[in-house]
Amino acid sequence: MTKPLTKDDYRPDDVTVHRDPVRLNRVIRALRNAGRNVALVPTMGALHAGHRQLIREAQVMQNTVVVVSIFVNPLQFGPNEDLAKYPRQFESDVDICRQERVGIVFAPSAEDMYPKGAQVTVHPGPLGDELEGVVRPGHFAGVLTVVSKLFNIVQPTYAVFGQKDYQQLQLIHRMARDLNFPLDVVGVPTVREYDGLALSSRNAYLSPEERHHAVTLSAALTAGAYVSSQGADAVLKAAHDVLAQTPEVEVDYLELRGVDLGPAPENGDARLLVAARVGATRLIDNIAVLLGEGDEQGE
Numbered sequence: 001m002t003k004p005l006t007k008d009d010y011r012p013d014d015v016t017v018h019r020d021p022v023r024l025n026r027v028i029r030a031l032r033n034a035g036r037n038v039a040l041v042p043t044m045g046a047l048h049a050g051h052r053q054l055i056r057e058a059q060v061m062q063n064t065v066v067v068v069s070i071f072v073n074p075l076q077f078g079p080n081e082d083l084a085k086y087p088r089q090f091e092s093d094v095d096i097c098r099q100e101r102v103g104i105v106f107a108p109s110a111e112d113m114y115p116k117g118a119q120v121t122v123h124p125g126p127l128g129d130e131l132e133g134v135v136r137p138g139h140f141a142g143v144l145t146v147v148s149k150l151f152n153i154v155q156p157t158y159a160v161f162g163q164k165d166y167q168q169l170q171l172i173h174r175m176a177r178d179l180n181f182p183l184d185v186v187g188v189p190t191v192r193e194y195d196g197l198a199l200s201s202r203n204a205y206l207s208p209e210e211r212h213h214a215v216t217l218s219a220a221l222t223a224g225a226y227v228s229s230q231g232a233d234a235v236l237k238a239a240h241d242v243l244a245q246t247p248e249v250e251v252d253y254l255e256l257r258g259v260d261l262g263p264a265p266e267n268g269d270a271r272l273l274v275a276a277r278v279g280a281t282r283l284i285d286n287i288a289v290l291l292g293e294g295d296e297q298g299e
C-alpha cells in the first residue's frame with residue numbers, strides 16, 4: 001500500500017526538489033495512483049529558453065505533473081569532453097522550474113544513479129556509431145542508459161526531448177519501442193536565437209567572435225532547405241557553400257538522411273544535419289527538408 005503524500009513529497013503550489021530515486025519513485029507511484037499523468041523533461045541543467053519550451057510542451061498534457069530531471073550524466077561524456085566544465089547553475093535552474101510551474105525537480109547524485117559495481121548499460125545498435133557516434137564513441141550508450149534509468153524511476157506517461165539533438169531523439173524513440181517502455185516520446189522543435197542559432201547550453205562557451213561565426217550552421221541548413229525542391233545534391237551544395245564562407249567553422253559532418261536517419265529518400269521528408277567546431281566548442285544543428293516536392297522548408 002502506498003503511504004499518503006506529505007508536503008515534503010509534493011506541493012501542488014510550489015516545486016519540490018527530490019534527490020533520492022527510491023523516494024521519488026514512491027511519490028510518483030502515489031501521484032499515478034491518484035490519477036495524475038507524469039511528464040518527464042530530462043535535462044543536464046543550465047536551463048535556457050529551449051528547456052522552457054520543453055516544459056511548456058509537457059504542461060499542455062491534461063492532469064499532468066511535470067518532472068524535470070537535472071543530472072550531468074558522466075556516462076555520456078568521453079575522456080576529452082567537457083564534463084568538468086559543463087555549466088552547473090542549480091539554484092537558478094530551480095528558479096526557472098518554479099517560474100514554469102514544474103511540480104518536481106529530480107536532481108540525483110552520480111553515486112545514486114550509478115552505485116558502485118553497476119555494469120549493465122543500454123546498447124544503442126548501429127545508429128549509435130553513426131553521425132555523432134563517430135566523433136563521440138560510447139556517447140549514446142551513456143545517453144540511453146541514463147534515460148532508461150530515468151524512465152524506470154519517474155515512470156512517465158510522456159517524456160519530452162528537443163529536436164536539436166535529433167539523433168538522440170531518434171535513438172530514444174527506438175529504445176522506447178524496442179524495449180517496450182510504456183510511454184510516449186515527444187519531440188519539440190528547436191528554439192532559436194533571433195539570428196537562427198539553435199539554443200544550447202554549450203553556446204555559453206562561445207566568445208563574442210565565435211558566437212558571430214556560429215550562426216553559419218543554421219544559415220547553411222536554411223540555405224539547403226531553401227533549395228530542397230531541386231533534390232539532395234542541390235541541398236548539400238547550397239549548405240556546403242555557406243559553410244565554406246566561414247573557415248572558422250570546422251565541419252565534422254553535413255549529412256542528408258531520412259527522418260529515421262536511414263538513407264534519404266529521393267522525394268519526400270528528410271533531415272539535414274550538421275556538426276562543427278567553433279573554436280573549442282562543438283555545436284550541432286538540423287532542419288527538416290522536403291526533397292523534390294516543396295519550395296521553402298523549415299522546422
Ligand code: PAF
Nearest residue numbers: 042043044073143146165
Ligand atoms: O539532451 C540532454 O540534455 C541529455 O542528453 C539527456 C537527454 C538529459 C540525458 O542526459
